[in-house]
Amino acid sequence: MLATRLADSVPAEPLLRIDGVRMHFPVRKGFFGRVVGSVRAVDGVSLEIHRGETLGLVGESGSGKTTLGRCIVRAYRPTTGRILYADGGQPVDLAELRKGALRPYRRKIRMVFQDPYGALNPRLTLLELIGEPLRIHGLVQGHEIEDRVAELLRTCGLRSEYMHRYPHAFSGGERQRIGIARALATSPSLLILDEAVSALDVSVRAQILNVPAGPAGTARPHLPLHLPRPLRRGAPLRPGGRDVSREDCGDDRCGTPLRPPAASLHRGAVVRGPAP
Ligand SMILES: Nc1ncnc2c1ncn2[C@@H]1O[C@H](COP(=O)(O)OP(=O)(O)OP(=O)(O)O)[C@@H](O)[C@H]1O
Numbered sequence: 360m361l362a363t364r365l366a367d368s369v370p371a372e373p374l375l376r377i378d379g380v381r382m383h384f385p386v387r388k389g390f391f392g393r394v395v396g397s398v399r400a401v402d403g404v405s406l407e408i409h410r411g412e413t414l415g416l417v418g419e420s421g422s423g424k425t426t427l428g429r430c431i432v433r434a435y436r437p438t439t440g441r442i443l444y445a446d447g448g449q450p451v452d453l454a455e456l457r458k459g460a461l462r463p464y465r466r467k468i469r470m471v472f473q474d475p476y477g478a479l480n481p482r483l484t485l486l487e488l489i490g491e492p493l494r495i496h497g498l499v500q501g502h503e504i505e506d507r508v509a510e511l512l513r514t515c516g517l518r519s520e521y522m523h524r525y526p527h528a529f530s531g532g533e534r535q536r537i538g539i540a541r542a543l544a545t546s547p548s549l550l551i552l553d554e555a556v557s558a559l560d561v562s563v564r565a566q567i568l569n570v571p572a573g574p575a576g577t578a579r580p581h582l583p584l585h586l587p588r589p590l591r592r593g594a595p596l597r598p599g600g601r602d603v604s605r606e607d608c609g610d611d612r613c614g615t616p617l618r619p620p621a622a623s624l625h626r627g628a629v630v631r632g633p634a635p
C-alpha cells in the first residue's frame with residue numbers, strides 16, 4: 360500500500376504525521392458479545408509524509424497496511440495515537456474528529472481500496488459512483504458531472520460511454536480503474552493506494568501511473584510497489600503492525616531498499632516495467 364502526495368514543493372511541515380497509531384479490534388465471544396481479547400492490527404506506528412512525496416509502505420500479508428490506510432481516511436477510529444494532517448494551515452488531528460467535522464478532509468484524503476469487487480456499490484452506475492464524491496462535495500453542478508466523469512474515465516483508460524453501465528459489467532482490472540477514477544475525482548492532496556494496481560497488467564499500470572491528478576493536470580500519482588522508479592523511500596511494516604522505519608532506497612533503477620526486511624519484500628513486489 361502506498362500514499363502519494365500530489366504536489367511538487369517540499370515544505371518542512373509534513374502533510375501527514377502519524378504518531379503512535381494503534382488499532383486494536385476487540386474479539387468478542389458468546390451470546391452477549393463479551394470482549395475476550397483483541398487483535399492488534401496496528402500497534403504503534405509513526406511516520407511522516409511530505410508534500411510531493413511518495414511513500415511505499417511494505418509489509419507482509421496481515422501486517423496492518425490496509426488497517427493503517429483505513430485509519431488515515433477514518434474508516435476506522437484508531438484506538439490510540441494521532442493522525443496530524445496539515446494542508447497549509449495548522450495541523451488537525453483526524454483521529455479526534457467527529458464524523459461531521461471530517462467532511463472536508465474526506466475530499467482531500469482519498470483511498471483506492473485493495474478489493475476492486477467489494478469497493479463499488481453494485482447498484483450504482485459509473486456515473487453515479489464517480490459522480491457521487493463530486494456531488495457530495497459540491498465540486499460540479501448539473502451536466503458538468505457527466506463531463507467530469509467522462510474525463511475521469513478516459514484518464515483512467517476507460518471509455519466515457521461506459522458511464523451508464525454497472526460495476527458487474529467490468530473485469531477486476533477495469534473495476535480497479537473505476538476505483539482510481541473515483542478517488543481522483545476530488546483532486547485530493549493525499550492519495551492512499553492500497554495495492555491499487557495489483558489487479559492491472561503491466562501496460563495498464565504504466566497508463567494509470569501517468570494519470571494527471573486533477574483538472575489542472577499539474578501532478579501525477581506514483582505507485583511505488585509495482586513499478587521500478589518511483590520508490591524513493593520505503594517504510595517496512597513489521598508483522599503485528601509495529602515499527603515502521605523509513606529508509607532511503609538505492610539509486611538503481613528498481614529503487615531497491617537497502618535493509619534486508621524491506622529488500623526481500625520489495626524483490627517480491629517489483630514488476631519490471633516502463634518508468635513513468
Ligand atoms: N475489522 C477487523 N476486525 C478484526 N481484525 C481485523 C479487522 N481488519 C483487519 N483485522 C486483522 O488485522 C490484521 C491486519 O490486517 P490488514 O488487512 O491491515 O493487513 P494487510 O497488511 O493489509 O494484509 P494484506 O497484505 O494481506 O492485504 C490481520 O491480522 C487481520 O486479520
Ligand SMILES: [Mg+2]
Nearest residue numbers: 424425473553
Ligand atoms: Mg491489505
